[in-house]
Amino acid sequence: MDLGILVPLAPFIMVLGIIWxxxxxxxxxxxxxxxxxxxxxxxxxxxxxxxxxxxxxxxxERIVTDRGYDVATQIEALRDTREVEAQDSGTPLNIKSGERA
Incomplete structure (x- = not known):
């Protein structure tokens, strides 16, 4: 390519580069x-x-620090309930031959 052509095109190429x-x-x-x-x-x-x-x-924090609120007792009550539920998983069926409870 001839450098003589690039010299006059250089400003246009620079403007395009700046725009880009x-x-x-x-x-x-x-x-x-x-x-x-x-x-x-x-x-x-x-x-x-x-x-x-x-x-x-x-x-x-307000609930736990309230003097009338006994957290430990309530936690133990929940544990007791869970133990009962784990041991007694349903209503016992007293079915004898031909009888329904």
Whole structure:
């Protein structure tokens, strides 16, 4: 290829290169903006969930520290219920020949 042809075309090639670089930069900025927006939305959702969990923990703390609330007794009562349910898995059938309970 003759260099004499490229010399007059050099400014046009440079302008095309600059336009291409500017467009790529704009696309990258849009991509970054979209990522930042999505990240901020997720952060807001997480903050809301954390607030809800903190509220629930505060309620549980109030319940457990309430003087009239006997947690240990209630836990033992639940254990007793589970033991009874495990041992007695249903209604006993007293079926003898020809009889129904």
């Amino acid at each position: 670089l500017v467009n790529n930069r704009k696309l990258e900025e849009k991509r970054i903006s979209a990522t930042a927006e999505a990240s901020s939305e997720k952060a807001a959702q997480y903050a809301s969930q954390v607030t809800q969990l903190e509220d629930r923990v505060a309620v549980l």
